Amino acid sequence: MHANLDWLQSRVNISPEKQAVVDAMTDDSWTYKELHERTNIIANFFLTKGVKKGDRVAILAPNHIGYLDFFFACMRIGAIFIPLNWRLSTDELTYVIEDSKPKIIGTAPSFLDKLQQTGLDADIIHIDDNHYYRTLNYEQHIFEVAMKEEDPLAMIYTGGTTGRPKGVVLSHRSILWNALNTIVSWDLGADDVSLITTPMFHTGGLNVYTLPLLLAGGKVVLSPDFQPKKAVEDLMKYQCTVVLFVPTMYHMIIQTKEFQEASFPNMKVFVSGGAPCPHKIYDAFWEKGIAFKEGYGLTEAGPNNFFIDPKDTIRKIGSVGKPMLFNTIKIVKDDGSLAGENEVGELILKGHHSFEYYWNKPEETKEVLKDGWVHTGDLAKQDEEGYVYIVGRKKEMIISGGENVYPLEIEHWLEAHDLIDEAAVIGLPDEKWGEIVTGFVSLKGDLTEEELIAYCNQKLTRYKVPKKFYFLSELPKTHVGKIDKGLLRKKVIKNSTTL
Incomplete structure (x- = not known):
């Protein structure tokens, strides 16, 4: 085997007795040496079951040491690790398993019934x-x-909000370079410790801190659910x-008595990712004098791509910062030319951390991966100092009366209101305007549509002010905690009274 691909073995040689993993539910812990021994047993078991290089091995479980057992065993024998999204419906889960055809699936008891409902054939390990x-x-x-850096190591399925989930194939190189880039750019080391509550079936759970910290010799604390x-x-x-938490988690955290009383003496920085972060969350941390910043990534690239010093977030609120050391970015207009200062265009990324291809989907791969550049579908702008701001999804941009409207700007303003809990803005078809700006809000108190429109008029240009508001008790979320705008759109178009 190519020696530098099994970096767990190298890490064990350097710090065998250092604590690597802790289970936050049981308080069990494992050193790097113990993690390595577990990995060897699982790798031997996979080989005994006939798993060969390129075969798939899946896991369906809450955050658990089993993820790392399976991941590192796959790294050792050349298999492809698939963390299955346990929030999927039976139909979606069936599709993913049929698409990837894993030889072995490790499953927690709580998901056994769901797995059996798929009726699919695979060896099951009870975790x-x-x-x-x-x-x-x-x-x-x-x-x-015999393995090469570009051989597949993991396959993470995307959320599937725009159709069937796609298997994003990450090679040994993709995962290693994301980890290296993160360690160097974010200044991670063996003394760092992170709590992992974001699901490890998601790139945020696996690749933001878990694998980079294990490569650096740090410690990860795994929690099976988020409270x-x-x-x-x-x-x-x-x-x-x-x-790392996603904004929905932060939204819940800052309202707890425990957060308000905690001082977090060891915390260097809280990071938000997965979706744009409301500015009121920044405020909650700044009021306590705690460093807070926003990241940006996607399953197909990293997901870590930018660095911002928390000191800069106050003057550059909402910015994800500048590109990390080992990746390149461009912001391009529809004609392919580079966007100018503060001009909006599509963000494209390049680096060894990017994905290799979509599993069984060559056409979709060609649409996203062009000449080594990952076309993110996200709109961004870069200011005169080189700081990048994510403006929104390309597909979510609203064109109303010929004017481009970016929902994120309106959402930030709405969420700054004391009585608004969460907000989402979409464009709905309209004969006169092409699309009309439409707002959805959940409230903490009484607020009328007229008052909301008056509030928007204080800050927003007239064509950006929502023409219509819907009031919901709670905004629907996707599997990874993002507000589900597709579902909001479908509900209104189908029958607005269902809201």
């Missing part, structure tokens, strides 16, 4: 506790698999130094 691996029968093998109160307590208990 019922932290010691599940001790019950597996296996023969000893020698790990001699805002417990998350705050765990950050304190395990003396975490860095953490």
